[in-house]
Amino acid sequence: KRDDDLHIGGIFPMEGEGGWQGGQACMPAAELALADVNARSDLLSGFKLLLHSNDSKCEPGLGASVMYNLLYNPPQKLLLLAGCSTVCTTVAEAAKMWNLMVLCYGASSPALSDRARFPTLFRTHPSATVHNPTRIKLMQKFGWSRIAILQQAEEVFISTVEDLEAHCKKTGIEIVTRQSFLSDPSDAVRNLRRQDARVIVGLFYVVAARRVLCEVYKHKLYGKSYVWFFIGWYEDNWFETNLEREGIECTAEQMREAAEGHLTTEALMWNQNSNQTTISGMTSEDFRFRLNEALREAGYDIAREKFPEGYQEAPLAYDAVWAVALAFNKTMEKLEKSGLSLKNFTYTNKKIADDIYEAINSTSFLGVSGLVAFSSQGDRIALTQIEQLYDNHYVKLGYYDTQADNLTWLERERWVGGKVPPDRTVVVNEL
Ligand SMILES: CC1(C)CO[C@@H](CC(=O)O)CN1
Numbered sequence: 083k084r085d086d087d088l089h090i091g092g093i094f095p096m097e098g099e100g101g102w103q104g105g106q107a108c109m110p111a112a113e114l115a116l117a118d119v120n121a122r123s124d125l126l127s128g129f130k131l132l133l134h135s136n137d138s139k140c141e142p143g144l145g146a147s148v149m150y151n152l153l154y155n156p157p158q159k160l161l162l163l164a165g166c167s168t169v170c171t172t173v174a175e176a177a178k179m180w181n182l183m184v185l186c187y188g189a190s191s192p193a194l195s196d197r198a199r200f201p202t203l204f205r206t207h208p209s210a211t212v213h214n215p216t217r218i219k220l221m222q223k224f225g226w227s228r229i230a231i232l233q234q235a236e237e238v239f240i241s242t243v244e245d246l247e248a249h250c251k252k253t254g255i256e257i258v259t260r261q262s263f264l265s266d267p268s269d270a271v272r273n274l275r276r277q278d279a280r281v282i283v284g285l286f287y288v289v290a291a292r293r294v295l296c297e298v299y300k301h302k303l304y305g306k307s308y309v310w311f312f313i314g315w316y317e318d319n320w321f322e323t324n325l326e327r328e329g330i331e332c333t334a335e336q337m338r339e340a341a342e343g344h345l346t347t348e349a350l351m352w353n354q355n356s357n358q359t360t361i362s363g364m365t366s367e368d369f370r371f372r373l374n375e376a377l378r379e380a381g382y383d384i385a386r387e388k389f390p391e392g393y394q395e396a397p398l399a400y401d402a403v404w405a406v407a408l409a410f411n412k413t414m415e416k417l418e419k420s421g422l423s424l425k426n427f428t429y430t431n432k433k434i435a436d437d438i439y440e441a442i443n444s445t446s447f448l449g450v451s452g453l454v455a456f457s458s459q460g461d462r463i464a465l466t467q468i469e470q471l472y473d474n475h476y477v478k479l480g481y482y483d484t485q486a487d488n489l490t491w492l493e494r495e496r497w498v499g500g501k502v503p504p505d506r507t508v509v510v511n512e513l
Pocket residue numbers: 102104165166167168188189190191315395
């Protein structure tokens with residue numbers, strides 16, 4: 083018998099114009115996890131975990147008002163789940179005033195790795211800086227010590243580049259130029275040619291990526307003498323879709339030609355070992371099956387690949403609820419020793435908040451998104467994956483475990499010119 087309930091707030095970006103509407107798949111994933119943890123008799127003994135959800139539309143203002151509604155209306159909440167970097171920034175900055183932990187399942191901004199500003203923030207979604215050690219590892223592998231950076235002037239990319247520059251300085255990789263643009267990349271791309279850039283790291287959203295690629299085609303900054311690093315979480319055929327609608331002057335054929343051979347890095351969000359049993363008893367493929375079923379019931383046409391936004395990140399939301407349940411379980415065991423329970427928590431009870439913080443901070447379990455563990459800044463520790471586009475499809479080249487400095491390389495890379503492009507003009511001295 084469940085003699086009482088434990089309540090948490092959930093803030094999901096369901097629709098809205100800008101930003102990421104990842105709540106569409108992440109909220110169903112969180113609800114699956116809620117059902118699973120409540121079905122476990124060995125967890126939260128005697129209590130049922132309840133999730134009170136609202137839509138933030140990925141707008142920080144709406145996210146703040148939803149948070150106040152959750153906090154000023156009974157029942158009292160123990161913790162907040164949130165998505166979108168902008169909403170997590172607002173919610174996590176305020177939540178500390180209520181001694182509330184905030185668990186973000188969909189926030190990639192490097193600015194959130196700041197215990198001074200966000201003392202109670204944890205995230206199952208890795209920071210965008212997780213790509214940087216992987217980029218450096220690849221540069222060292224292929225002998226590139228002279229690179230260029232091309233970025234969109236957005237906060238997430240500005241702070242990612244600052245982190246990349248720090249890594250380059252530490253490893254002796256020279257950044258010959260750093261070009262940024264607001265929305266029109268033509269001048270920035272032209273400057274890359276002027277600086278004889280050969281290995282270029284590109285950091286921008288997918289619409290800007292299409293504009294960059296067409297400029298790259300026009301300036302012939304592609305082919306056997308160039309290597310581009312793009313972000314790996316764009317949709318697979320990103321370089322040949324929406325060209326008309328977005329006024330891209332290049333044809334799909336020209337875009338494919340310019341894109342040939344580029345590398346991508348991304349954080350792994352689905353446990354790669356798809357037959358490994360996770361803490362829930364499911365493999366990540368079992369989870370995919372159940373998520374698809376839940377999304378079909380919610381009205382999404384999965385059969386025709388009409389996946390809702392946030393599908394890629396759904397394991398992060400599922401595992402976030404498990405992290406909460408395990409941390410509450412650990413906290414309750416500790417509180418019982420002094421005759422207390424989580425029902426004694428109030429928004430002014432820092433003692434119990436510290437117990438919950440300690441429990442989340444020491445999280446370590448195998449979830450459907452892989453090993454779930456947090457850095458001292460509350461960041462998700464994650465593996466990254468490297469791919470290369472050739473013959474118009476992405477080929478997995480390898481994985482990188484930053485913590486262990488272990489690169490798993492599949493020896494599948496192919497170069498347009500048949501050999502690794504050099505990072506500078508090679509002058510051959512005539513004998
Ligand atoms: C990989 C991506 C698309 C990065 O942005 C995250 C959303 C955000 O940081 O606001 C969701 N996941």
